Amino acid sequence: xxxxxxxxxxxxxxxxxxxxxxxxxxxxxxxxxxxxxxxxxxxxxxxxxxxxxxxxxxxxxxxxxxxxxxxxxxxxxxxxxxxxxxxxxxxxxxxxxxxxxxxxxxxxxxxxx
Amino acid sequence: xxxxxxxxxxxxxxxxxxxxxxxxxxxxxxxxxxxxxxxxxxxxxxxxxxxxxxxxxxxxxxxxxxxxxxxxxxxxxxxxxxxxxxxxxxxxxxxxxxxxxxxxxxxxxxxx
Numbered sequence: 001x002x003x004x005x006x007x008x009x010x011x012x013x014x015x016x017x018x019x020x021x022x023x024x025x026x027x028x029x030x031x032x033x034x035x036x037x038x039x040x041x042x043x044x045x046x047x048x049x050x051x052x053x054x055x056x057x058x059x060x061x062x063x064x065x066x067x068x069x070x071x072x073x074x075x076x077x078x079x080x081x082x083x084x085x086x087x088x089x090x091x092x093x094x095x096x097x098x099x100x101x102x103x104x105x106x107x108x109x110x111x112x113x
Numbered sequence: 114x115x116x117x118x119x120x121x122x123x124x125x126x127x128x129x130x131x132x133x134x135x136x137x138x139x140x141x142x143x144x145x146x147x148x149x150x151x152x153x154x155x156x157x158x159x160x161x162x163x164x165x166x167x168x169x170x171x172x173x174x175x176x177x178x179x180x181x182x183x184x185x186x187x188x189x190x191x192x193x194x195x196x197x198x199x200x201x202x203x204x205x206x207x208x209x210x211x212x213x214x215x216x217x218x219x220x221x222x223x224x225x
Contacts, residue, residue: 004155032211043203043216044156088155092211098169099210101146103155 003027004091006104014112019076021107023089026070032092033065033072037085038106044088048074079111116140117217119204124222126191126198134189134220136204145187146205146214149173156203162187163210191222199224 006023013019021035032051036044050056050063050072062075072091076083086106092099117138126132138145144163148156158171162181176195181187187206191198201221205214 008153032213034213036216043219046213046215049213090214094211098163100158100161100171101214103148103157105153105155 002104003093003102004089004104006087006089006107008105009108010110011107012110012112013079015079015081017079019079019083019109019111021074021076021087021089021109023072023074023091023104024070025072025089025091025102027091027093028067028070030067030070030091030093033063034090034092034101035061035063035074036088036090037083038088039085076109079109081111081113084109084111117204117206117215119202119217119220121220122218124220126222126224128224129193131190131192132222134191134202134204134222136187136189136217137185138187138206138217139185140206140208140215141184142206142208142215143184144207144210144214145181146207147171147177147179147187147189148203148205150201150203159189161210198222 035048037047038044048063050065056063060077064073086108088106089104120135146161147159160179162168178190203219204217207214
């Protein structure tokens with residue numbers, strides 16, 4: 001079982017709609033959760049992080065964490081063509097004070113104008 | 114400007130050659146990381162360092178080596194023992210291993 005799983009997509013949404021991205025993780029002891037955006041040919045860029053159960057909003061982005069279900073999601077409201085990218089879910093887990101960040105394979109989002 | 118720099122941006126290597134990829138950060142971050150990304154795949158951890166003069170193997174360390182002699186620098190050597198080195202290599206750093214990582218622009222390595 002992969003440590004972090006995402007639907008690969010592509011996820012196609014019309015401009016102005018909500019894009020919903022999902023991520024599940026296998027380590028119940030995971031502590032920190034991140035969403036990165038990666039444009040084609042570029043390096044990942046951090047857009048959200050969340051540590052506690054519930055919702056966290058930042059502009060048009062909302063991250064949702066449910067540790068009981070081992071599930072983290074990202075909502076993009078009022079999607080714009082510039083949101084077209086691959087979104088990577090990343091999860092930190094630790095063993096004996098050694099922390100590692102595991103990445104999902106990413107969900108590709110295309111926003112149709 | 115604070116940030117992470119990687120050089121070169123593109124690198125071509127003949128089979129059997131070792132190459133070294135540079136990663137420098139001026140963010141005063143303790144932890145640094147090297148990842149590899151192949152087309153359509155997520156990032157895989159090669160090596161990481163949580164403190165100067167100490168580093169650990171990641172999930173795919175075979176055929177790679179690193180050093181961490183200075184806080185700002187974490188170079189990666191891709192040796193001839195790495196069977197399939199063509200990939201996009203990403204360096205990252207974080208102020209603490211539990212916290213968010215920030216990425217450099219990456220080096221695209223092609224073996225000819």
